[in-house]
Amino acid sequence: MSDVTLNAATANPEAAPRTAPVATTGALAWARTNLFSSWLNTALTLVMAYLLVRWTIGFIDWAFINAIWSVPMQGNVPQTQVCRDLEGSGACWAVIGEKHRFILFGTYPYEEHWRPLLVCALFIGLYVVSAMRRFWSWVLIPIWIVTLTVIGVLMWGGILGMTYVPQERWGGLPITLILSTFGLAFAFPLAILVALGRRSNLPAIKTLCVLYVELIRGVPLISLLFMASVMFPLFLPEGMNIDKLLRAQIAITLFAGAYLAEVVRAGLQTLPRGQYEAAEALGLSYWQKTGFIILPQALRLVIPPLVNTFIGFFKDTSLVLIIGIFDLLTAGKTAIVEPAWQGFGIEVYVFVGAIYLVFCFAMSKYSQGLERDLNQHRRR
């Protein structure tokens, strides 16, 4: 093409001046290539923009402009008729204002709410510390043990002038954090052992590990939770009784262990064979080889999928609702049982959803950033 125009230009020096070339930089050019590159794309962009504007306006109307932030009280009964008159055109955030303490901390004694609040802060601090790469060493193990002990002391109390709070009164966000954190703290070592067992040459150990992983992965978590709530009592000798939360915790730990074991096994398989052989050539024993050479490298390889699995478990702890344990979601669902607040489920679920979203979004962004950092050498 360019040859032809060039020839034409030399043949006729008085050819009409050509228009300036289409700009390839700047906002307009960006919009042309990314939004309006063809008829189809233009149509798509316009439809999307229309939907986006409409949904945004609808959401702002519902959540802010038409919303009601508080309702008058008559004695102890909130007068929610104003909210009902909206007929869904606006949110009734009064339910959150009234019930947020209950949703967050359940039936924990009201004056002692600073304790579960501190527990949540401690959990978040623990996550942040574990996420920082400078702490990725054996230091993490004492940090975890100390923090989890402090959390137990704060929740139960009974010493240091704090009143004793039985476990039946715990609820809300602390329960969600306890179930997921303790579950992972115990499931992780279990998962490493099972993953090693599945890669072992000893047939009996290998069979046991394969059976455990495949059986657990083949059934839904709910069936394990049902098992924990109705079958565990039958398994134990007469007179011995463990409480419901601990039973659910055991079920979640066993469940998480099987899934984490598969992630760890993937890391063990990705590690080049030479590492195993070199360790053996140095005369290291099995546990020396595993502890000093294999695991530090294999675990580092699978950190992004591990974080993704953690996100999955954090969400899955909400299933304890079905066996009646008072976690964040159950507390939210219970908050709207009261007749005055019936029918405001959407507001409560949006509030509870926002809390889950903050935790999961932080973990997912962290995992993506980590994946980028750890794969820097592979990018072109």
Place this chain on the structure above:
Amino acid sequence: MSSSTADPRLSKAGPPRRPLRLSWSDERLRGIVWQVLVVGIVGVIVYWLWSNTVHNLEVRRIATGFGFLGREAGLPIGESLIDYDPTDTYRRALTVGVLNTLKVAVVGVVLATILGTLVGIARLSRNWMLSKMAGFYIEVIRDLPLLLQLLFWYTILQTLPVPRQALNPVGGVFLSNRGMKLPFIEWLPAHSLALLALVAGSVLTLLVGRALRARQYADGQPRKLWPAALGLMGGLPLLVWLAHGAPFTPDIPALRGFNFQGGITITPEYAALLIGLVTYTAGFIAEIVRAGIQAVNQGQWEAAQALGMRRGDILKRIVLPQALRVIIPPMTSQYLNLTKNSSLAVAIGYQDIVSIANTTLNQTGQAIEGIAIIMLVYLTISLSISLFMNWYNSRIALVER
């Protein structure tokens, strides 16, 4: 091995087996001791739990065995694919539960695959707006617990008006808090036969397609499949239907008293479960599809572009077939997840196998049998899906040298 001069590397028998030494420094002996120890500990624990259970069952006078399956269930079930009455046996009630689970799982897998693939492709679109919106959808839907989403959808469906003021978007379709009512036809044996003819026609079309392809490989001439397909899949059922007198009686839902009569119903429980499962799983499938497409070498795109193919054609004919190899294994686990997640139905009152088995174990008190049934059903479904997907995976896997 027979001659001492032979190179040991050439022999196939491997190194000679050392005799077992009775010393802790012998690796094989250590292995045996460890295994005996572990199996012993596991065995003792299992025995301890087992004897406790047997003792507890005796003390609490709980019956064992599956004898209850033949007894009258007496539990009402809202929706069922087969005829069911509360006076039927537990066996029939549990069958209804399994069918309800399969109903939501099969429809869910198909819809989630379609939606997920579309969103995954949209995520990679060169249209900035489309790609960002797909990304937003994926991020939000994956960061919220599925149970929360199910409760949310169910609450929204509950806010629909009562049947008397039902929404009527299209003639014959009614939306109310009792579910969606759709017009249908009166189902007669002729329709079942026509459906059977359609299945037979589809199988025949597959066979014809295979034969045509074999002939194309032989002489290189492409042949058209669509006339045979139209005749077998469209004409054959039509002929069967006409041969039975072409029965057609529309069954349109109409308000009688406080509820609708006639037509078919999609209950709010089923709809909430299906919407929740499909949108949630689609978020994960979209990421798998995106990763699969990105895993295809950039050179494949460039080579296809150099041949003058359009973007859509490249995606369909060059990239997707190669991406499928990366996509299938993680997709299998998503299908399994969807099936297992359908057990959350119990939270919103859809009567799947978990819900019905749970009621059964509450009524009979036979917890072990009830949970065993749930686990057995899911293990069977999981195993069938993995077997099928493994077969499909091996079929499309790259044949390497």
